[in-house]
Amino acid sequence: MEQVRIVSVAKQLPKHHRKTSDIIPFVNLWLSGQEDRFRRKVVKIFEGAGVDHRYGIMDIEEVFTATSFEEKNDIYVREIKQLGEQALQKALIKADWKAGSLDFIITVSCTGIMIPSLDAYLINTVGLRNDVVRLPVTEMGCAAGVSGLIYATNFLKANPGKRAAIVAVESPTATFQLDDYSMANMVSAAIFGDGAACALLSSEQHVEGPKILGEEMYHFQDATHLMGFDLTNTGLKMILDPAVPEVISSHFPKIVHPFLKKHGTSIEKVDHLIFHPGGKKIVRTVEELFGKLGKNIDDTREVLRAFGNMSSVTVLYVLERFLEKNIKKGEQGLVLSFGPGFSAQRVLIEW
Incomplete structure (x- = not known):
C-alpha cells in the first residue's frame, strides 16, 4: 500500500475582520425591535461564545443589510473564487510545487451555491492540467475538511506517485438570516466566521510531512x-x-x-x-x-x-x-x- 503524506497546509484570510466587541453594537441595533430580555440573552451568547475575532467576505454593514439570496450568493461566488485561488497558490509555494503537477483537486464549501464549482475556475486561474481529476464536496458542512483529507488519501493510496489538493472555502456570514430569530441563527451568528485553506497531499516517495x-x-x-x-x-x-x-x-x-x-x-x-x-x-x-x-x-x-x-x-x-x-x-x-x-x-x- 502506498504511503500518503500531508505536505503543506496554508490558510487565506478574507479581507474584512472585526472583534466580537465591535459586532455587538450591530447585534443590539438588529434586535432593537425584539424583547429586551431576548436581546440581552443574545448579546450574552456572543460574549460567551469563545470567539474574540472573526473574518468575513463582507463588511459588517453588508452582513446586517437586508438583501436577497441572489445578492448574497453573488458576493459569495466572487469572493470564494479569489480566496480559493490565493489559498491554493500559498500552499503550492510552501510545498515548492507547480500547479500543473496536481493530479487531483477537491474543493469544499457548503455556504453558497456555484455551478460550475470552484475547482473548474481554479483550473483556469491557477493553471491546472486539463486532465486533473475534480471532486467538489458541498453538503458535508463542518466535517468536510476532514472528508476532503479522506477522499484525497483514498485516491492517492490507489495512485502511487500522485499529488492532490484540498481547497476549502467557507462564508457562513453569507448564510446569516436577518429575519430568523431562532436560537439556531443566534448561536451560529455568534460562533461562525469566514475563511479559506488548502492542504496538499502526496503519494510520492521521498516527500516530507506527517x-x-x-x-x-x-x-x-x-x-x-x-x-x-x-x-x-x-x-x-x-x-x-x-x-x-x-x-x-x-x-x-x-x-x-x-x-x-x-x-x-x-x-x-x-x-x-x-x-x-x-x-x-x-x-x-x-x-x-x-x-x-x-x-x-x-x-x-x-x-x-x-x-x-x-x-x-x-x-x-x-x-x-x-x-x-x-x-x-x-x-x-x-x-x-x-x-x-x-x-x-x-x-x-x-x-
Missing part, C-alpha cells in the same frame, strides 16, 4: 435533524440542534477507541489532538473527555478564539498550527471533525 496511518467516517443513525441548512427564499437557513454536544459525548468512545485500535494504537499513545472547534460547548465536551488523560486541545480553542468556526475550513487551520511545530518523529495526531449527517470524520497521522 504520514496518514488511517482514515474513516463514522455515521450516527437517525441523526439527520441535528445540523444542516434549510434552503429558503432568503438563503440557507441554519439548523443547529442544542443536543449536538451531548450526542457527540455519548458516541465519543465508539468514535475514537475502535478506530485507533484498528490502526494499532490507542488514545494514550496519540500525542496531538487536531480537533475541529465546532463551538465552545463542543470544545468543553472534548476537553472533559480527554483532560483526564493529560491531553490538551489548546490549538483548537485558540483557532476558535481568533477566527471563529469557519465550517469545513477550521480543522485545516488547526492542522496548519501543528505542521508549523517542531514535532518529534514517531509522534501521532488524531484529526477529527463533526458535521451534518450526523457524522464524525477521523484521520490518524504520524510524524
